[in-house]
Amino acid sequence: VKPTRIVVADGTTVLRAAVRSVLESEKDFDVVEVTNLADIENATAGAVPEVALVDLDLPPRGGIVAVKDLAASGCREIIVWSFRTDRALVFAAIRAGASGFLHKEISPRGLIRALRGAARGEAPLSRDLMSLVIDAVHELDLDQRTRERTAMLSQREREVLGHVAGGARNKQIATALSISEFTVKRHVQNILRKLELPSRHAAAAYYDVGIASEKSA
Amino acid sequence: VRDEPVIALLYRVPLLVEALRHALDHVGEVRAFPSPSTEPLQLLEAFMPDAVIVDGERDAEAALTYAGESGAPVLYLRWGESQLYTARDGEWVAVPGGQSPEAIRNALVEAFVEQVS
Numbered sequence: 001v002k003p004t005r006i007v008v009a010d011g012t013t014v015l016r017a018a019v020r021s022v023l024e025s026e027k028d029f030d031v032v033e034v035t036n037l038a039d040i041e042n043a044t045a046g047a048v049p050e051v052a053l054v055d056l057d058l059p060p061r062g063g064i065v066a067v068k069d070l071a072a073s074g075c076r077e078i079i080v081w082s083f084r085t086d087r088a089l090v091f092a093a094i095r096a097g098a099s100g101f102l103h104k105e106i107s108p109r110g111l112i113r114a115l116r117g118a119a120r121g122e123a124p125l126s127r128d129l130m131s132l133v134i135d136a137v138h139e140l141d142l143d144q145r146t147r148e149r150t151a152m153l154s155q156r157e158r159e160v161l162g163h164v165a166g167g168a169r170n171k172q173i174a175t176a177l178s179i180s181e182f183t184v185k186r187h188v189q190n191i192l193r194k195l196e197l198p199s200r201h202a203a204a205a206y207y208d209v210g211i212a213s214e215k216s217a
Numbered sequence: 218v219r220d221e222p223v224i225a226l227l228y229r230v231p232l233l234v235e236a237l238r239h240a241l242d243h244v245g246e247v248r249a250f251p252s253p254s255t256e257p258l259q260l261l262e263a264f265m266p267d268a269v270i271v272d273g274e275r276d277a278e279a280a281l282t283y284a285g286e287s288g289a290p291v292l293y294l295r296w297g298e299s300q301l302y303t304a305r306d307g308e309w310v311a312v313p314g315g316q317s318p319e320a321i322r323n324a325l326v327e328a329f330v331e332q333v334s
Contacts, residue, residue, distance in 0.1 A: 012299045013317040018236035083296055104296070107231045 003030040004119040005047065007075075009040050009066060010055040015104065019053065022108045029115070035059070037066050048074045051118050054098075056082035056089060064096045071097030077118040081106070087132050100124035150211055152194045158211070160187040164200050165207035221245050222329065225266035227252050227280070229273040230296065237270070240318035244325060252276050258283060268325055272296060281307065290328030292321060303328060 006029050008019045016033045023029040032043050036059045043049070052070050056063040063080050070078050079100040080093040090101045102114055103126045114124035125133065153161065156177075163173040170188065174181040188200065197203050222245035228234055229252045241247050245267065250260065252272075257279035261269060269280045269291045277293045284291040284304040291304040294316055301316045301324060302309035314320045 012296070013315055014236045014294065014321065015230075015232060017318050018232035021235050021239065022232065104232070105230050108235050111232070 005030045005049045006051040007032045007049040009034045011059045051077045067096040165204040222267035224268045227271045227276040236318045240322045
């Protein structure tokens with residue numbers, strides 16, 4: 001079986017040595033070590049690696065740049081690893097073209113499993129990072145539902161909701177929009193029904209989160 | 218009586234054990250303890266290693282205290298800076314020469330030599 005060619009790009013010598021030691025004992029990996037972005041370019045000039053393990057803080061400009069370069073060179077599976085695993089960093093790596101993200105505190109067996117999986121086209125992700133991604137998908141789902149409900153409001157209802165969110169009473173809203181107080185009351189009832197909200201207070205909170213933030217974005 | 222020095226490796230990053238396994242082969246017997254151990258200082262005081270290597274902040278504090286009590290060489294690898302430190306007079310002093318497994322081995326050997334000279 002032809003070994004999987006893997007580039008290990010990390011500025012920390014002891015970690016590169018550890019990864020080499022772990023992978024070479026397995027016989028199914030052909031390891032190329034690089035310490036910075038320029039070395040990646042040299043290492044991939046002749047033959048594109050099947051898998052790359054890239055330090056998020058790879059010198060001199062960080063691993064995200066390296067991920068983009070590797071993806072452009074045709075490397076299929078790029079895994080970023082780091083001691084830092086906050087959500088923004090994980091998503092930045094994935095958006096740049098990474099197919100997985102690992103914590104550097106991974107066990108040797110875990111690393112081998114993840115890299116073998118990557119070679120088969122799987123997307124390795126540490127268990128704690130998986131929950132980050134699931135949370136983000138749920139949030140996207142919520143955003144989507146908010147947009148759909150907001151789209152059900154008429155222009156006039158949006159205006160009324162804006163005044164409700166500002167703390168105005170029906171009479172004040174009627175004066176501001178030159179409509180009757182009865183019409184304002186009907187608009188407010190329709191808003192609560194369409195947004196499935198129980199009260200004016202909830203509608204005001206919805207406006208702040210769902211509409212005002214959309215306007216400022 | 219020990220035939221060879223015992224080196225306690227209190228590690229946060231399991232790959233560090235792998236990296237040092239061969240490098241320290243002829244220096245001493247490595248005993249690895251995953252971090253965080255409940256009480257790293259108690260562990261060191263009970264185990265009484267001849268040298269300590271750590272890679273985590275909490276273990277480093279305990280190791281520094283142990284170095285003061287025992288005079289044993291203690292090394293601290295700070296991942297954030299990719300820098301190796303050695304304990305000297307209650308403080309961490311940067312060790313020049315990088316943080317490769319060989320650099321860590323050399324720093325440890327130098328510390329042993331300093332200890333006996």
